[in-house]
Amino acid sequence: MTSEALSALHPAPGDAAAVARHPRHVRAYGDTTGDGMVQLSFTLPIPHDARAEGAAQMFARKMGIDPAMVVHAKAMGPDFTFFVVYGRSSVILDLAEVPVVEREFPILPANEINLTIRSILNRRLTVIGACVGTDAHTVGIDAILNVKGFAGEKGLEYYREIKVVNLGAQVLVPDLVARARAENADAVLVSQVVTQKDAHLTNTRELSAALTAAFPHGRPLLVVGGPRFDPAMTAELGVDRIFSKGTTPGEVASYLVHALAGGVQ
Amino acid sequence: MTSEALSALHPAPGDAAAVARHPRHVRAYGDTTGDGMVQLSFTLPIPHDARAEGAAQMFARKMGIDPAMVVHAKAMGPDFTFFVVYGRSSVILDLAEVPVVEREFPILPANEINLTIRSILNRRLTVIGACVGTDAHTVGIDAILNVKGFAGEKGLEYYREIKVVNLGAQVLVPDLVARARAENADAVLVSQVVTQKDAHLTNTRELSAALTAAFPHGRPLLVVGGPRFDPAMTAELGVDRIFSKGTTPGEVASYLVHALAGGVQ
Amino acid sequence: MTAAEGKLGLDPEVVRTARRLAERAAQPVIELARTHSTVSVERAVVRLAGITGADAEGIPWVNRLVDSVRDQVGLEYGVALPVWAALATGDYPGLTALAREAAAGGVTFRLPTGHAAERARRASLRAVAGGVARVDANRRQREEMIAGLGDPPKPWIYLIVATGDIYEDMPQAQAAAREGADIVAVIRSTGQSLLDYVPEGATREGYAGTYATQENFRLMRTALDEVSAELGRYVRLTNYASGLCMPEIATLAGMERLDMMLNDSMYGIIFRDINPQRTFIDQRFSRQVHARAGIVINTGEDNYLTTADAVDAAHTVIVSQLLNEHFGHEAGLADWQLGLGHAFEINPSLPDQFRLELAHAQLVRELFPDAPLKYMPPTKHMDGDVFFGYLLDAFFNLVGTITGQGIILVGMMTEGIVTPFLSDRDLALKNVRYVRDACGSLAEDFHPPRDGVIATRARQVLSESIDLLGRICDDGLLDAIAAGTFGITKRPATGGKGLDGVVAQAAGYYNPATEILEGRAHDEVQDELS
Amino acid sequence: MTAAEGKLGLDPEVVRTARRLAERAAQPVIELARTHSTVSVERAVVRLAGITGADAEGIPWVNRLVDSVRDQVGLEYGVALPVWAALATGDYPGLTALAREAAAGGVTFRLPTGHAAERARRASLRAVAGGVARVDANRRQREEMIAGLGDPPKPWIYLIVATGDIYEDMPQAQAAAREGADIVAVIRSTGQSLLDYVPEGATREGYAGTYATQENFRLMRTALDEVSAELGRYVRLTNYASGLCMPEIATLAGMERLDMMLNDSMYGIIFRDINPQRTFIDQRFSRQVHARAGIVINTGEDNYLTTADAVDAAHTVIVSQLLNEHFGHEAGLADWQLGLGHAFEINPSLPDQFRLELAHAQLVRELFPDAPLKYMPPTKHMDGDVFFGYLLDAFFNLVGTITGQGIILVGMMTEGIVTPFLSDRDLALKNVRYVRDACGSLAEDFHPPRDGVIATRARQVLSESIDLLGRICDDGLLDAIAAGTFGITKRPATGGKGLDGVVAQAAGYYNPATEILEGRAHDEVQDELS
Numbered sequence A, B: 001m002t003s004e005a006l007s008a009l010h011p012a013p014g015d016a017a018a019v020a021r022h023p024r025h026v027r028a029y030g031d032t033t034g035d036g037m038v039q040l041s042f043t044l045p046i047p048h049d050a051r052a053e054g055a056a057q058m059f060a061r062k063m064g065i066d067p068a069m070v071v072h073a074k075a076m077g078p079d080f081t082f083f084v085v086y087g088r089s090s091v092i093l094d095l096a097e098v099p100v101v102e103r104e105f106p107i108l109p110a111n112e113i114n115l116t117i118r119s120i121l122n123r124r125l126t127v128i129g130a131c132v133g134t135d136a137h138t139v140g141i142d143a144i145l146n147v148k149g150f151a152g153e154k155g156l157e158y159y160r161e162i163k164v165v166n167l168g169a170q171v172l173v174p175d176l177v178a179r180a181r182a183e184n185a186d187a188v189l190v191s192q193v194v195t196q197k198d199a200h201l202t203n204t205r206e207l208s209a210a211l212t213a214a215f216p217h218g219r220p221l222l223v224v225g226g227p228r229f230d231p232a233m234t235a236e237l238g239v240d241r242i243f244s245k246g247t248t249p250g251e252v253a254s255y256l257v258h259a260l261a262g263g264v265q
Numbered sequence C, D: 001m002t003a004a005e006g007k008l009g010l011d012p013e014v015v016r017t018a019r020r021l022a023e024r025a026a027q028p029v030i031e032l033a034r035t036h037s038t039v040s041v042e043r044a045v046v047r048l049a050g051i052t053g054a055d056a057e058g059i060p061w062v063n064r065l066v067d068s069v070r071d072q073v074g075l076e077y078g079v080a081l082p083v084w085a086a087l088a089t090g091d092y093p094g095l096t097a098l099a100r101e102a103a104a105g106g107v108t109f110r111l112p113t114g115h116a117a118e119r120a121r122r123a124s125l126r127a128v129a130g131g132v133a134r135v136d137a138n139r140r141q142r143e144e145m146i147a148g149l150g151d152p153p154k155p156w157i158y159l160i161v162a163t164g165d166i167y168e169d170m171p172q173a174q175a176a177a178r179e180g181a182d183i184v185a186v187i188r189s190t191g192q193s194l195l196d197y198v199p200e201g202a203t204r205e206g207y208a209g210t211y212a213t214q215e216n217f218r219l220m221r222t223a224l225d226e227v228s229a230e231l232g233r234y235v236r237l238t239n240y241a242s243g244l245c246m247p248e249i250a251t252l253a254g255m256e257r258l259d260m261m262l263n264d265s266m267y268g269i270i271f272r273d274i275n276p277q278r279t280f281i282d283q284r285f286s287r288q289v290h291a292r293a294g295i296v297i298n299t300g301e302d303n304y305l306t307t308a309d310a311v312d313a314a315h316t317v318i319v320s321q322l323l324n325e326h327f328g329h330e331a332g333l334a335d336w337q338l339g340l341g342h343a344f345e346i347n348p349s350l351p352d353q354f355r356l357e358l359a360h361a362q363l364v365r366e367l368f369p370d371a372p373l374k375y376m377p378p379t380k381h382m383d384g385d386v387f388f389g390y391l392l393d394a395f396f397n398l399v400g401t402i403t404g405q406g407i408i409l410v411g412m413m414t415e416g417i418v419t420p421f422l423s424d425r426d427l428a429l430k431n432v433r434y435v436r437d438a439c440g441s442l443a444e445d446f447h448p449p450r451d452g453v454i455a456t457r458a459r460q461v462l463s464e465s466i467d468l469l470g471r472i473c474d475d476g477l478l479d480a481i482a483a484g485t486f487g488i489t490k491r492p493a494t495g496g497k498g499l500d501g502v503v504a505q506a507a508g509y510y511n512p513a514t515e516i517l518e519g520r521a522h523d524e525v526q527d528e529l530s
C-alpha cells in the first residue's frame, strides 16, 4: 500500500474530515474512521460446549476478523450452534480496483425509443419474455413487460414500436427457443428468481447454449434479469446483458435500442 | 486437508447423517451440510452509487465469501453505505486446532471450600474486589462478591472462610494496590466492563504491573472478569485467571481454593 | 362466540348476505365438478385400491394404467369398471402387475356390462374401501396420539423445511419441533405441481423444496412421530395438494397420516396456470378425501397479496375465503378443517400499516369464528434488510396474537434472500415466543372504537367483498377468473395446463371412491371399513 | 388532560396524597441545599461572570481561583465578595488574570466589609448578570429558531453519539439528525463525572464518550445549527450535568445554548458514589440555571432498573420521579421542563412482560400529564443477540407510541456489545419510524379494562409508591438512600466523593447568581439583563 493510502486511513488530527472524505483505500466503519468493525453471524455444526466459542472465534479470525468478539452463542439442538461476532476486519479495499458496471447507454424517453426502432428496423421490435425452468416468479418479468410497469414507469408493452410476447412462467428452454424462431425475435428476455443450488445460473447457461445453437447466423439479444444476478457475469453466462434488483422498464427499453444501434456487436 | 476430512464435508448419500455427526473439519452451515453460508453486515465510508455494491461484494470476497450476495445496501447520508451480505465462506475449521479453555478445576460445594481454606491457610482468605479505572459497572463484580450472588448462587461474602473487601467502582490502581498490601490480600478480583479503545486490556496490564512491583516476594492471585474478556489471554495480560460472561460465584470460589492448593504456581 | 369476536361491530345480516352470494357464485362450478372427472381423480381411485411403484423412467404404474384405459376405452365411465373387469379375468395377480402388463401393451380394456359390470363395481368398491380404511385408521391413530401426547394450544406454530433433500429435511424438522414448531411443512420442489404424476420413493434433489412422494411422506411422519414422543406433544405434518395431482396427493396424505394440506380451490389456476376446470374438479375430490382423513386444509389467499396490492385487493381475499369455505363445506369439510389463509403484506411504509393489518386480520377472525385461520407473514416487502425483516415478522406475530389467529406461519428474516437457514428458524421461533408470551392476552386491551380507523376499514373491506361477489354471481366465477379478479392474473377457462386430463362423466360413470366418500356405499363395505 | 390519560382509572385523591408525601420527604433536603454551598456552585458563579481557560496542566483558572479563595478565607461567605474585592484593587485586568496571579500565589484575598463589601457585591452582581444575559439571549435565540424552523412533533427522537472525539461526533450527530433525530446527546467520557473540574477546549480522546467542555458544547451546537437549517427543523442538543461539576456544566450549557441536560437529584449519589449532600446542593443550583435557560432536564430513574429488578423496583421509579418533580418545581422548573425518566427493562422472558411495561409507562404518563417524559430503551436484557435486540427495541418503541411518551431514547441493537455504530443508529431510526408511522394512533384502540392485568398492575405500583414515600417521610430521605432504597445501592450521607467541597453558608453569605436566579436582584441589573 502506498504511504498516501496509509495516511488516508490515519488522517492527521484537524484535517481528518477533509482527507477522509474521498480516500482511495477504505476499511469498514463502525464508529470511527479506520476501525474496520463488522458484524458476522453463522452456524457451526457443533454442540454448544466449552469448545464452541473458541471455534467461532477461530472461524472469524480465519475470515480476517481480529480481534473477534463472540457476543452471542446459542445452542440449536444438540448438534448446532449459532454465533454472532463483532470485530475488526483486516480488509482494506482499494476503491480503484472495484469493477463498476456503469450503465453503458443513455436513458431515452419513450418517443425517442419508438423513433429509433422505426428508423433502424423499419418495423416493430419483437421481444419474447419468459421465466424458464421451474421458476414461476412472474412479478419481475411482468414488471418489465406489462403495460402497468414498475416504479411509475410503463412496461415495454406500452411502447408502440415494441411487440411483446410474454410466455409467462415455467417455460421449457426448447419451447422458448422454438417460439423465438417462430416470431423471429429480436430479443429474448428471461427472468430467474429462484437461486437455490444456483438454478438461475444453470438455467441461463442452458438457454444461452440452446439459443446460440438454434440461430447459427446470429441469435437474438439475450437479456436476463432477477434480484440475485450479478450484472458483471455476462461473459460467464453467455448473455448480452444482466439486470438485477430494482430494474425499471425504461432502462431495459433504452438498453434494447442501444444494443440495436450497434452498442452490442 | 486430508482426504478423510474432505469426505466428511461431502458425505456419501445414505450415511451422511452418521458421518456428518462428528466430523473434525466443519464449514459454516446454512441449510445444508458443507454449504458454508454466513451473514455479514458492515458499513463502508463511500456513497451509495453504482460502485457501492461492487465494493461491498469485493469486500466480502476479500473476507473469503464467494459467491457473495449483497442483499441490502442503504445510503446513510452522502458519505456512508450500509450493506448486508450473504454468501459462502471458504473457511474450513479444523476442530482439533481450536484452543479450549477447559475448566482446570472441579466445582466444589461451599462447605468443602470453607474446609479447604481453613485447612490450608488456617485463617480466612482475603479477597479484594474493585472496578478499576473509570469503569463504574459494579453489577458484575457485585454478582460475584455480594451475598445476593448470581444465577441462584450466593456470592463470596456468603462463604464463612472468605473475607471480602469490595472497593466498588472507579478505583485507581495505586489505591487498589495499597489496599491489597494493607489487607495482606490473598486475591485481587477486578472487573472491567467498558472495552472501548481496549480500556479493559490497558487497565488490566497496568494493574498487573503495579501489583507485581508492589509485592516483590510474590503478589496475590490476580483474577479479572467482564463480559468481553477472552479467557485465553491470561499470559498476555499478566493475570492468573480470566472469567467472562455468565460466570457464577461458585466457579470463582472453586477456582480460588484450587489455586490456593497449588493449582497455580 | 369466542373472545376475539365482536370487536368490529359487523352487521350479521351483511355477513349472511356475503355467504349467500358466495354459495350462489360457487354453485355452477360445483355442478361442473360433480359431472366431470380427471386423470388424477381416476388415478387417486386406483391408488386407494393400493397400487404403488413406478417404471424405470420413474413414471408411476398408476399413470401407465390409467393412460392405457384412457387410450382404449376413454375415462367417461371412470377407470374402476374397466380395470376391475380386467382384473376379474384372473390373469394378473394384482393392480401393479396389471399396470405393468398394460404399459407393455398386453392388456385389452373393455367397459364391462351387465353382470361383469356389477362384479367389477363390487370388486373395485371393496378394493378402494381398503384404502379408505387405511385413511380411517390413520385418522383414529392421530386422534389417539393427540389424546395421549397432548395437543399444543393455539396458535399453532407452523414452520417450513425446504432443503430439497428428505434426509436433510428430517433432522431439520425435528430440530424445528424441538424449538417449538407445532406444525412442520415440507415445501415441494419448484417444478412438482406441473408434473402430471407423483414421483416415487425417497428423494434427495429438488430446487427450493423436496418432492412430495408417498415415501417422503412416510419418512417425515416417522421422524415427527419420533420427536412428538420425545417432546410429549403431537407435531403435525403438512404438505401441498395443489397442482396437477391434487386428488392423488390428497390420497397419499390420508394414507400416510399427514395432518394438514395446502389445498386451495384456485391457487393452481392463478399461480401455476393450471386449467380452471381441471382444478375445480380435482379440488372437490381431494377435499372429500381430506374430509374423510380429518386433515385440516390451508387455503392460499395469502398469495394474491404477493401479486396484487394488499390494501387494494383486501376484499379479494375475503371473497376467495368465502368461496373456499363453501367449496369446503360442500366437499364435507367441517369448520375446524378450514385453515383459511390470509397474510400480512401491506407495505410497511404505508401510514397506519399496522392498524390496517389489524383491521383485515380481525375481520377474517370475526367472519370465520370457528375456522383455524392460517396467517402468513410478510414476504413481498422483505427486501434483504434482515434486521428490519425480523422486526416486521414480530409485528406480524403481534397481529396474530391480538386477533387470535389459529395457525401462524413463522416469518423468516431471510425471506427475499434464500430459503431459510437453520438459524433463521431458530431466531424466528424466539421472535414468536416473545410475542406470544410477552403480549399474551393483549387482545383484552384491544378495543377499536366503532368509528375508528380499524372498524371502519374492516366494514369497508366487507362491503367491497359483497360488491365483488355480486358481480361474480352475474358473470360467473370462471369469467371472473379469466378477467384477473384474483391476484391480478388472467386465466381463461380453457387455457392453462391439464385441460386434456378432464373428462365429462357419461351416464353410467362409476367411481367407487366417491361412492364411499359421499356415503352411498356404507352398507356394502362395512366389513372393509371397520 | 390529554388523550393518553385517564385509561387506568387512578383515584385523583391517591395521586394528591403521593405528591403531598413527596413534598414532605424533599423538604429537609431543600433546606440543606438552601443553607449550603459547594466549590462547584461558587465556580459556576465565577463562570457566569465570564472566566475561561485553563493552566498548562489543564486545570481551569476558575478552579485555581476558587481554591485560592477557599484556602485563604474559606467559602462560607461565597466567592463573590473576596474575588470582586480583589478585582476592585484594579491590579488585575480581569478574572482570568486574577486567577493566574492567584495560582502563582500572588494574590491575597480578604472578605470585604462595609462600603468595600457593597461595591464588591454590586460589581459581582453586574458581572454575573452579563452571564445570565447570555443565557437569556440563548433562550430567546432558541425560541426564535424554533419559531422559524419549526419544532418536530412529539415524541422527540433522542439519539446518542459517543465516539470520544468531538470531530467524529459532529458528522455523526449531523448524520443522525438527517436520519431523523430530534435530539442529539453527546455521551461523556467514563471518568468525567468524578473530575472536580470541567476540562477545557476541543477534545479528541475519551473512553466511551466525549468530554463535556464549553468548546465541545459550542462546536456541537454549531454543527447542529447547521444541520437544523438544512433540515428545516430545530435539532436539540443534550449533555450531562450530573457529577461533581453539576452547577458549572449547567451554566456552560446555558451559555452555549444546549437544549436539554441530564440532571437528576440522586444519580450522582447512587451511580457515581458522589456524596449525597454535595449532590443535593449542586443539584438545586444547577436546576435554577436550567430553569432560567429554558433547558429541559432529564432525570435518571431508568438507571435504577439496571441494578434493581424492573418489576420489584417499579415503585422506586415513581417515588424518585415525584421527588425529582418537587425538587424541580422548587428550583423554578416548569412542568414542560421535567423530562422525567423511566425505562423498558422488564426481563423479556417474563410472562406478560409487554403488558407490564405498558402498565408502568401508562402510569407515569397519567401521573405527570404535562411533563415531556423521557423513555429509555432496554439495556440490561440486551445480551448480544442483535436480532432479538432489534425486536425488543421495537416493542419499546411501541410502548412509547401507545402511551404517548414525549422523548424516546432510541435503543441500539448493539447495546451490551459496543457503543453504537453509525449503522446501528440508522437501523434504530428505521425501527422508530416504522413503529411511529405504522402504529401511529394505536392508543385509540388501547383500552385496558379496569380489572385487567394492566390497570391492576398500575394501581398496585402506585400504592407501593405511597407506602415507600410514607417510610421516607418517617426516616428521612438521606437515611433512605443510605439504606439502599434506590437502585439497591447503599450510599451513607457522609460517604462518597466531594463532601469536602461542601460548605455551610455563614450569615452574610453572598451569591450574586442566586440573587438573580431567585429574582431578588432584578431591579439592580435591569440594564445588564435587557
Ligand code: B12
Pocket (backbone or CB within 6 Å): A134, A135, A136, A137, A138, A139, A140, A141, A143, A144, A150, A189, A190, A191, A192, A193, A194, A195, A196, A223, A224, A225, A226, A227, A228, A243, A244, A245, A246, A247, A248, A252, C187, C188, C189, C190, C191, C208, C209, C271, C303, C306, C307, C379, C380, C381, C382, C383, C414, C415, C416, C417, C418, C419, C420
Ligand atoms: C411473490 C413471490 C412468490 C409468488 C409468485 C407469484 C408470481 N406470479 O410471480 C408465489 C406465492 C406464487 C411464490 C411461490 C414460490 N416461491 Co416465491 N417469492 C415471492 C416473493 C415474496 C416476491 C418476489 C417478487 O414478486 N418480487 C417483486 C419483483 C418486482 O421483483 P424481482 O422479481 O426482483 O424483479 C425485479 C428485478 O429483479 C428485475 N427483473 C426480474 N426479472 C427480470 C427479467 C428481465 C429480463 C429484466 C430485464 C429484469 C428482471 O426487474 C424487476 C423489477 O425491478 C419472494 C421474496 C421476496 N421478498 O423477494 C419469494 C421468493 C422469490 N420465493 C421463493 C420460493 C422458494 C418460492 C417457492 C419455490 C416456495 C415453495 N416451494 O412453495 C414457490 C414456488 C415458485 C416457483 N415454482 O418458482 C424464494 C426463492 C429463494 C431463492 N433465492 O432461491 C423467495 C426469495 C422467498 C424465500 N426467501 O424463500 N413466490
Ligand code: B12
Pocket (backbone or CB within 6 Å): B134, B135, B136, B137, B138, B139, B140, B141, B143, B144, B150, B189, B190, B191, B192, B193, B194, B195, B196, B223, B224, B225, B226, B227, B228, B243, B244, B245, B246, B247, B248, B252, D187, D188, D189, D190, D191, D208, D209, D271, D303, D306, D307, D379, D380, D381, D382, D383, D414, D415, D416, D417, D418, D419, D420
Ligand atoms: C447496567 C449498566 C450500566 C449501569 C451500571 C450500574 C452499576 N452500578 O453497575 C449505568 C446505568 C450506571 C451505566 C452507565 C454507563 N454505561 Co453501562 N451498561 C450497563 C448494562 C446495561 C448492563 C451491565 C450489567 O450490569 N450486566 C450484568 C452483569 C451481571 O454482567 P457482567 O458485567 O458481564 O458480569 C458477569 C461476568 O462478566 C462476570 N464478571 C464481571 N466482572 C467480573 C469480575 C470478576 C473478578 C469475575 C471473576 C467475574 C466478573 O461475572 C458476572 C456475572 O456472571 C450494559 C449493557 C449490557 N446489556 O450489557 C451497559 C454497558 C456496559 N455500558 C456501557 C457504557 C458505555 C456506559 C457509560 C460509559 C455510558 C455513558 N457514557 O453514559 C456509562 C458510564 C459508566 C462508567 N463510568 O463506567 C457500554 C460499554 C461499551 C463497551 N463495551 O465499552 C455497555 C456495553 C452498553 C453499550 N453498548 O453502550 N451502565
Ligand SMILES: Cc1ncc(COP(=O)(O)O)c(C=O)c1O
Pocket (backbone or CB within 6 Å): C188, C189, C190, C192, C193, C240, C241, C242, C243, C262, C263, C264, C267, C272, C298, C299, C300, C301, C303
Ligand atoms: C394453496 C397453496 N398450494 C400450493 C402452494 C405451493 O405450490 P407449489 O408446490 O406449486 O409451489 C402454495 C404456496 O404458497 C399454496 O399457497
Ligand SMILES: Cc1ncc(COP(=O)(O)O)c(C=O)c1O
Pocket (backbone or CB within 6 Å): D188, D189, D190, D192, D193, D240, D241, D242, D243, D262, D263, D264, D267, D272, D298, D299, D300, D301, D303
Ligand atoms: C441522570 C443522569 N446523569 C448522568 C448520566 C451519565 O453520567 P456519567 O457521565 O457520569 O456516566 C446518566 C446516564 O445514564 C444519567 O442518567
